[in-house]
């Protein structure tokens with residue numbers, strides 16, 4: 001998907017909500033467990049109930065890998081369901097990959113060609129030749145971890161490398177990568193106070209911002225410091241939406257939570 005299509009969708013829906021499909025079999029409603037593929041049935045119900053309020057969906061691959069072949073099948077069925085029924089939606093494989101060049105090419109093929117995701121999250125630690133194989137795919141997006149939402153972000157990401165913190169070096173250096181126009185960045189909502197500086201380095205890039213809701217980040221602060229003329233934000237919520245209820249009404253309750261967030265977002269547009 002081209003970035004312009006994502007921006008158009010955001011303007012039409014007045015939403016820049018990304019719903020995280022971090023599906024834990026222990027947390028999904030009991031009545032779904034009798035289905036052949038409970039994870040897929042859960043995702044399908046959530047997507048059908050919320051697709052008009054969100055612009056992106058982000059399955060976190062760990063939650064599918066943990067179930068082996070069954071998990072991968074549920075993931076494949078979920079991405080196919082979105083692509084066939086709601087092709088306007090932007091899809092993110094939250095896989096946090098990155099390796100030597102030929103291995104990264106295989107990861108890119110897995111998520112862009114076989115799974116047909118629009119984007120994938122990538123760790124920048126191994127540098128240029130680990131990231132560029134993902135950037136080589138036309139109309140696909142590579143979402144580089146810049147400043148993450150967790151406490152451990154302070155272990156390395158904020159340490160100074162020369163004059164600047166490492167996360168700023170990641171942002172600056174990645175701009176020189178081949179096909180860098182296909183880059184987006186992860187910045188945790190819990191680090192909203194860093195967004196002013198981040199926007200000085202990447203004024204236009206889209207930022208995937210997880211960490212509102214369960215992790216305590218503020219949607220208002222993220223919008224205040226991170227929004228650009230073309231919005232430039234995808235704000236993710238996973239647990240706060242998909243586990244709003246674990247009863248038969250789970251999809252309706254997820255819709256209510258998504259609507260609350262969409263309405264809040266609309267007030268910033």
Ligand SMILES: O=C(O)c1cc(=O)[nH]c(=O)n1[C@@H]1O[C@H](COP(=O)(O)O)[C@@H](O)[C@H]1O
Nearest residue numbers: 020060121148149188210214215237238239
């Ligand atoms: O790359 C991510 O999506 C990510 C980066 C980050 O810095 N923090 C973070 O929480 N995430 C992911 O975003 C989701 C957050 O989930 P909730 O806290 O339940 O909304 C999880 O899938 C995390 O793996």
